[in-house]
Amino acid sequence: MRDGTFLHFRSAGASLALDCTGSGLPRVVHWGEDLGELSPATLAAVVRAGRPQIATNNVDVVVPLAVLPEHSAGWQGTPGLTGHRAGADFSTAFAVTSIEQHGQAVEVTAEDVGAGLELRLEIELTDAGLVRQRATVTNQAEADAAPFALSGVLLTLPVPERATELLDMTGRHLRERSPQRHVFTIGTHLRENRRGRTGTDAVTVHVAGEPGFGFRSGEVWGLHVAWSGNHRSLAERTINGVGLLGGGELLLAGEVVLGAGESYVSPWVYGSYGRTGLDELAGRFHGHLRARPGHPRSPRPVTLNVWEAVYFDHDLGKLTRLADLAAGIGTERFVLDDGWFRGRRDDHAGLGDWYVDETVWPDGLNPLVDHVRGLGMEFGLWVEPEMVNPNSDLAREHPEWILATGDRMPPESRHQQVLDLGHPEAYAYILERLDAIVSEYALTYLKWDHNRDLVEAGHSPTGRAGVRAQTLAVYRLLDELRSRHPRLEIESCSSGGGRIDLEILERTDRVWTSDCIDALERQQIQRWTGLLLPPELLGCHVGAHAAHTTGRVHTLGFRAGTALFGHFGMEWDLTQATEEDLAALTGWIERYKDLRPLLHGGTVVTGDHPDPALWVRGVVAPDRSRAVYTLAQVATSVQSPPGRVALPGLDPAAEYRVSPLAPGDEVRGPASDRLAWWTDGGVTLPGRVLGSIGVRAPSQHPERLVLLSVERV
Ligand code: DGJ
Numbered sequence: 001m002r003d004g005t006f007l008h009f010r011s012a013g014a015s016l017a018l019d020c021t022g023s024g025l026p027r028v029v030h031w032g033e034d035l036g037e038l039s040p041a042t043l044a045a046v047v048r049a050g051r052p053q054i055a056t057n058n059v060d061v062v063v064p065l066a067v068l069p070e071h072s073a074g075w076q077g078t079p080g081l082t083g084h085r086a087g088a089d090f091s092t093a094f095a096v097t098s099i100e101q102h103g104q105a106v107e108v109t110a111e112d113v114g115a116g117l118e119l120r121l122e123i124e125l126t127d128a129g130l131v132r133q134r135a136t137v138t139n140q141a142e143a144d145a146a147p148f149a150l151s152g153v154l155l156t157l158p159v160p161e162r163a164t165e166l167l168d169m170t171g172r173h174l175r176e177r178s179p180q181r182h183v184f185t186i187g188t189h190l191r192e193n194r195r196g197r198t199g200t201d202a203v204t205v206h207v208a209g210e211p212g213f214g215f216r217s218g219e220v221w222g223l224h225v226a227w228s229g230n231h232r233s234l235a236e237r238t239i240n241g242v243g244l245l246g247g248g249e250l251l252l253a254g255e256v257v258l259g260a261g262e263s264y265v266s267p268w269v270y271g272s273y274g275r276t277g278l279d280e281l282a283g284r285f286h287g288h289l290r291a292r293p294g295h296p297r298s299p300r301p302v303t304l305n306v307w308e309a310v311y312f313d314h315d316l317g318k319l320t321r322l323a324d325l326a327a328g329i330g331t332e333r334f335v336l337d338d339g340w341f342r343g344r345r346d347d348h349a350g351l352g353d354w355y356v357d358e359t360v361w362p363d364g365l366n367p368l369v370d371h372v373r374g375l376g377m378e379f380g381l382w383v384e385p386e387m388v389n390p391n392s393d394l395a396r397e398h399p400e401w402i403l404a405t406g407d408r409m410p411p412e413s414r415h416q417q418v419l420d421l422g423h424p425e426a427y428a429y430i431l432e433r434l435d436a437i438v439s440e441y442a443l444t445y446l447k448w449d450h451n452r453d454l455v456e457a458g459h460s461p462t463g464r465a466g467v468r469a470q471t472l473a474v475y476r477l478l479d480e481l482r483s484r485h486p487r488l489e490i491e492s493c494s495s496g497g498g499r500i501d502l503e504i505l506e507r508t509d510r511v512w513t514s515d516c517i518d519a520l521e522r523q524q525i526q527r528w529t530g531l532l533l534p535p536e537l538l539g540c541h542v543g544a545h546a547a548h549t550t551g552r553v554h555t556l557g558f559r560a561g562t563a564l565f566g567h568f569g570m571e572w573d574l575t576q577a578t579e580e581d582l583a584a585l586t587g588w589i590e591r592y593k594d595l596r597p598l599l600h601g602g603t604v605v606t607g608d609h610p611d612p613a614l615w616v617r618g619v620v621a622p623d624r625s626r627a628v629y630t631l632a633q634v635a636t637s638v639q640s641p642p643g644r645v646a647l648p649g650l651d652p653a654a655e656y657r658v659s660p661l662a663p664g665d666e667v668r669g670p671a672s673d674r675l676a677w678w679t680d681g682g683v684t685l686p687g688r689v690l691g692s693i694g695v696r697a698p699s700q701h702p703e704r705l706v707l708l709s710v711e712r713v
Pocket residue numbers: 307337338382449451493494495496512514515
């Protein structure tokens with residue numbers, strides 16, 4: 001198929017219409033609400049109806065916004081492809097040579113004969129209504145021509161004029177995914193990442209929407225760059241009224257130089273749309289992830305990770321006591337964190353020496369592994385394969401395996417450097433070590449950490465920038481290990497939530513959402529990480545009474561009720577927990593086990609409650625027969641008693657019984673006496689009423705929460 005067609009893909013209430021007429025690169029006619037069946041003639045009319053006049057002092061042609069915009073077409077915003085061949089061919093003019101449609105996907109090939117480049121664009125609308133695109137650039141010039149130095153590929157999606165507000169995330173260690181909102185003015189809101197990992201400050205989803213959009217209202221368009229290395233994401237509005245979201249990998253100088261016949265494949269760039277707010281936009285990402293054949297479907301096991309219980313202080317007696325207590329309350333997976341390998345008595349040494357420390361573990365890990373398995377729990381282990389401490393045998397033997405530029409070393413971070421996995425021998429060593437450990441202990445779970453940004457990540461001996469090679473090598477390493485050990489699950493951790501993106505999720509089974517397990521902080525971190533990931537992929541643990549990272553003290557109800565809306569676990573020295581704590585925790589674990597099919601398969605809903613102190617979050621079963629909600633009091637409210645709270649996402653036509661669900665925090669004293677429906681044990685109302693007027697919220701102290709069960713009657 002070639003020349004001249006419009007394509008219209010539709011799924012799950014979203015549609016993507018492409019103008020592939022003429023020889024120019026495809027243009028998005030429409031991305032957003034499903035417009036129903038549209039014939040090519042109608043789409044041509046849509047284009048014509050939107051065709052702008054030529055403004056004064058502009059080029060004398062209508063400038064298209066192609067999915068990869070080109071300067072040669074008159075585009076003066078951020079260009080789609082940048083690079084050069086010995087200084088020439090800085091601007092491309094691709095002409096389409098073939099268009100192949102496969103269901104809801106299209107592959108467009110184009111050539112710029114003069115520049116000696118071929119471009120292949122893959123664009124599709126997934127069953128969940130997500131758009132995704134990627135580009136492959138190939139140097140087609142003769143072997144004796146200069147190579148093509150590629151500086152960047154940016155893929156775009158248009159957003160309409162009415163999207164006047166932007167939302168993106170920033171963050172830091174212990175406070176990932178802090179939202180920031182601002183007006184979408186003319187210019188470029190550019191977020192660049194040069195950390196060599198997705199980043200604790202990652203944008204995650206760059207959203208443009210109607211003013212005041214929320215979780216349940218306002219039209220929104222969001223973009224996610226699925227890449228775990230350097231990347232960029234931007235929202236741009238031109239003086240000509242064009243608005244777009246765009247993204248791609250951020251390439252360092254000289255990082256990609258294409259010799260004859262060589263290709264560069266960009267990351268997938270995803271676009272998600274919500275007609276009625278962020279929940280719908282998030283739901284498409286969740287639906288897409290859940291549709292993967294490899295999506296973790298097993299009941300997600302209750303996990304005890306021992307990091308905050310013992311840190312580096314590994315003692316078999318203490319760890320077996322922890323295992324006993326954990327098994328006694330219903331734990332299903334026990335994870336031994338950092339500190340088990342040679343020389344790792346603190347965070348100054350040992351990374352790279354992936355052999356069990358004989359001084360701490362004279363009989364290997366077997367005594368603990370056997371004990372844990374004997375209790376009926378799965379055993380998991382922490383690793384940080386991409387890192388090396390200068391104080392390690394590995395660094396002493398192979399200083400040339402460290403990512404560095406020339407003779408100088410990058411500044412250390414957490415006393416560590418980054419191992420150059422682009423170096424074949426370093427890669428082979430790490431693969432062999434991981435394979436050996438996984439095999440020796442028949443491991444089914446690895447917590448895979450990555451605790452520093454890449455700084456001056458040069459590859460020796462060439463001295464070339466090595467972030468892309470490193471990112472691809474990590475993907476290869478994960479893929480190889482998983483193919484050798486098909487039952488192995490891997491958790492993506494990076495100083496907490498520093499490596500959360502859809503490409504790492506192609507080869508990992510959950511993320512460690514944050515090193516901060518203070519439940520109040522977690523309320524916001526989990527809410528915003530949920531824009532991309534469904535609850536079953538979010539590692540959420542109950543910590544000690546006083547959070548180690550903030551010192552805040554919370555009730556068990558607030559801590560456990562917050563962890564419930566994810567992949568539930570604990571990170572608490574259970575030997576310090578009282579009998580009462582353990583009994584309460586047992587109740588929470590039972591509740592989690594009972595709810596996990598719903599929590600890990602249902603639709604996540606978030607209330608746009610007018611009181612910023614009261615957060616409403618729920619999960620509704622796909623058939624809307626049941627749901628569970630939390631009402632979390634994240635601060636004191638201005639008003640008292642609280643107002644009514646809507647429970648979104650239910651079937652408007654069905655009748656539901658809403659009732660308090662144990663365990664949960666106590667409702668505040670005398671007010672509870674007056675909360676009639678609560679003391680009655682529940683109320684029956686139509687979904688339409690619950691979703692709009694709702695029910696009166698119980699009065700709670702700050703940093704408490706209650707659970708509500710909702711069942712169709
Ligand atoms: C950072 C992780 O995020 C923590 O959970 C823990 O595994 C430490 N690293 C161990 O060094």
